[in-house]
Every structure is written in C-alpha cells, then in structure tokens.
Amino acid sequence: MEISQEQIQEWKEQYGGVYKLPVDDKVAYLRQPEMTDFKRAFAAMNKGGDIAFGEEMINSLMIGGDPEIKNDIDYFNPARKRLVELFEYDDAEVTDAKSNKTQIKIGDQKCLVRMITRDDLKTAERKNPAGKPFVTQEKLFDAICVEKDEAFNDKNNPAIRMPLYKAIEELQNKKVAWLEKL
The missing domain is CATH 3.30.2220 (rbstp2171)
Structure with missing residues (x-):
C-alpha cells in the first residue's frame, strides 16, 4: 500500500509524530503514542498478556497501511515485537x-x-x-x-x-x- 508524502505530512501535523513499521512486504503507519495509549495497553496486558498489549497498541496507533499487519498473525507477531522501540525516551x-x-x-x-x-x-x-x-x-x-x-x-x-x-x-x-x- 503506497502512502504519499503529503499524507505523511498531514499525519505529522495531526498527530505530532509518525512511525513507519515495515513487515516484509507490508507496511503500517503508526501515530505517536500518548500516555492514554500506554495506559490502555498496559491495562490490556494485565488482563490478556503481551499479545493483548500488542493488539491494543497497534489498533490504537495504526493510522494507515496494510491491515494484514493487524489481522494476520504472520505480520502481527513481528510488528508487535518492534513496539518496544516506542518506549525509547530520554532518561531523566x-x-x-x-x-x-x-x-x-x-x-x-x-x-x-x-x-x-x-x-x-x-x-x-x-x-x-x-x-x-x-x-x-x-x-x-x-x-x-x-x-x-x-x-x-x-x-x-x-x-x-x-x-x-x-x-x-x-x-x-x-x-x-x-x-x-x-
């Protein structure tokens, strides 16, 4: 699925930050997470484990791209494992x-x-x-x-x-x- 630079720029203006998440021949575009996203994902993880955390994060953050990344386990598993990179913030x-x-x-x-x-x-x-x-x-x-x-x-x-x-x-x-x- 091809996403234009104009669309990416619109997303950046709307969400602040945009991430590209390629998985083999598919691509997901994620918006920058907010604390409310992390709160929902950790609450989901407390009830349903790591898979539930990944589902909540990808479902909440995905703003475009190939839906197979959300729906097909072969794409979802490697995508969810990359989500840890969303936690890379400056140390205090x-x-x-x-x-x-x-x-x-x-x-x-x-x-x-x-x-x-x-x-x-x-x-x-x-x-x-x-x-x-x-x-x-x-x-x-x-x-x-x-x-x-x-x-x-x-x-x-x-x-x-x-x-x-x-x-x-x-x-x-x-x-x-x-x-x-x-």
Whole structure:
C-alpha cells in the first residue's frame, strides 16, 4: 500500500509524530503514542498478556497501511515485537538538591520533588483503587512535587511522563534488597 508524502505530512501535523513499521512486504503507519495509549495497553496486558498489549497498541496507533499487519498473525507477531522501540525516551537526570529534595531534569524541563514517605505511597495507592496503570505514579508525583516547569502539567506526554515515573521509581529504591533462604 503506497502512502504519499503529503499524507505523511498531514499525519505529522495531526498527530505530532509518525512511525513507519515495515513487515516484509507490508507496511503500517503508526501515530505517536500518548500516555492514554500506554495506559490502555498496559491495562490490556494485565488482563490478556503481551499479545493483548500488542493488539491494543497497534489498533490504537495504526493510522494507515496494510491491515494484514493487524489481522494476520504472520505480520502481527513481528510488528508487535518492534513496539518496544516506542518506549525509547530520554532518561531523566536525577540530582540531589537541598533540604531532602531532588531535582529531576528531562531534556530542558525540570521539577523539584521532596523525599517520598511511606504515607505518600499509601495515599497514592489508595487514590488508585482499581489499580489502573500509571495512576499511582501520577498521584505520587502530584503529592511530592514542590515545583515544576509547565511541561510537567501535561499528563498525556509520554516523553516527560515515562522518564519521570522511572526517576520516581528509582528514588523509592535507593537501597538494594534481596531475600535469602537460610
């Protein structure tokens, strides 16, 4: 299926980013994912495993190309395995600041967070009774954030949210633990 450069340009204007996903003699065109796409896909994965994750991502993101990539297992399997590349975001830079605070920098965007307490974790978990993906991290960030650049207000931007959540996870796990059977 041939897609014109004009169509690709239209998609870029509409969706921000466009990916080409060739699989042998077929091609899918995917729009740039948003956090809502990742949330739905991880929720699907919790219920149906890796296949469900791939189905949700391809179904949500595919904006053009050959439908066999969605419908034919011989094309779907290799396509879904490439989706991991959609998670390639800049890493956050995490640096200690004064008074038990930490600066998290993602690209040119910065925020300052305070130390995470056990009560913060409990409260964030209580605010997500359904256990929806990424909601606990959102609530935890809201609780510990002291100051932030405007970009951190966009809860649907995975280029900020994915590295932010990874950084917050690292802050929770500064110490290493293991269990030994004696």
